[in-house]
Amino acid sequence: MSATKGSQPLLQLRGLCCERDGRPLFDGLNLSLEGGAAVQVEGANGAGKTTLLRTLVGSARDYRGEILWCGVPLPSALPQMRDSLLYIGHQAGVRRGLTPLENLAWYGAPEADALAALEQVDLHGFEDSLCQHLSAGQNRRVALARLYLPGSPQLWILDEPLAALDVAGVSSLQGQMACHLSRGGAILFTSHQPVALANLIRVDLAAFAPAEDWEMEACHAQG
Numbered sequence: 001m002s003a004t005k006g007s008q009p010l011l012q013l014r015g016l017c018c019e020r021d022g023r024p025l026f027d028g029l030n031l032s033l034e035g036g037a038a039v040q041v042e043g044a045n046g047a048g049k050t051t052l053l054r055t056l057v058g059s060a061r062d063y064r065g066e067i068l069w070c071g072v073p074l075p076s077a078l079p080q081m082r083d084s085l086l087y088i089g090h091q092a093g094v095r096r097g098l099t100p101l102e103n104l105a106w107y108g109a110p111e112a113d114a115l116a117a118l119e120q121v122d123l124h125g126f127e128d129s130l131c132q133h134l135s136a137g138q139n140r141r142v143a144l145a146r147l148y149l150p151g152s153p154q155l156w157i158l159d160e161p162l163a164a165l166d167v168a169g170v171s172s173l174q175g176q177m178a179c180h181l182s183r184g185g186a187i188l189f190t191s192h193q194p195v196a197l198a199n200l201i202r203v204d205l206a207a208f209a210p211a212e213d214w215e216m217e218a219c220h221a222q223g
């Protein structure tokens with residue numbers, strides 16, 4: 001599978017394999033992602049989606065295979081990649097003891113930009129409320145407001161960005177993702193639900209699950 005359109009992909013995975021607790025989650029994962037394209041990583045609970053994303057952003061280093069940023073392998077390319085990366089993980093990175101405005105300021109957003117972004121995610125009127133007093137969906141919106149700030153990095157890696165969002169929130173986010181792609185950005189994200197985007201490659205980790213003989217061997221070892 002390939003999301004490559006031009007000469008040099010932004011991100012390439014070659015034969016990627018991740019294990020946890022001695023159990024292979026996926027193996028032989030190949031992927032290319034270039035500007036203007038999106039990849040949706042799918043898979044059952046526990047398939048390894050979050051593990052994959054954490055591996056790609058350099059939070060987990062125990063993998064086999066190669067990850068390349070603009071043709072240069074990680075980990076040496078990690079600093080360059082992080083300069084062009086906006087990662088929103090499963091926990092969303094919202095500081096619950098701060099307000100939405102303070103959260104965006106923590107990421108360096110000027111107040112005018114932060115206010116505009118919070119308006120875009122429909123948090124007008126909640127800018128100065130403590131995040132610990134906001135709902136799950138509102139906290140997800142605080143995290144996603146970073147996607148609406150000007151000068152967004154080229155590569156977005158998003159773990160379950162649609163989780164906890166209502167219908168209007170999903171629609172707004174899909175629009176923002178499409179806008180990012182139209183500007184030449186690239187997105188790799190996980191989601192259990194369908195996402196309407198042009199130029200979307202869907203990757204099901206089940207296709208890269210370990211061969212059954214691994215499970216057979218495990219059974220024999222136990223028996």
Ligand SMILES: Nc1ncnc2c1ncn2[C@@H]1O[C@H](COP(=O)(O)OP(=O)(O)OP(=O)(O)O)[C@@H](O)[C@H]1O
Binds near residue numbers: 020045046047049051
């Ligand atoms: N640090 C860790 N130590 C041990 N096991 C781990 C660790 N991180 C993840 N795992 C295991 O790896 C498997 C994959 O977890 P992961 O969170 O990547 O799945 P996922 O596909 O994102 O699942 P979900 O859809 O439920 O979010 C799980 O069985 C999990 O228990």
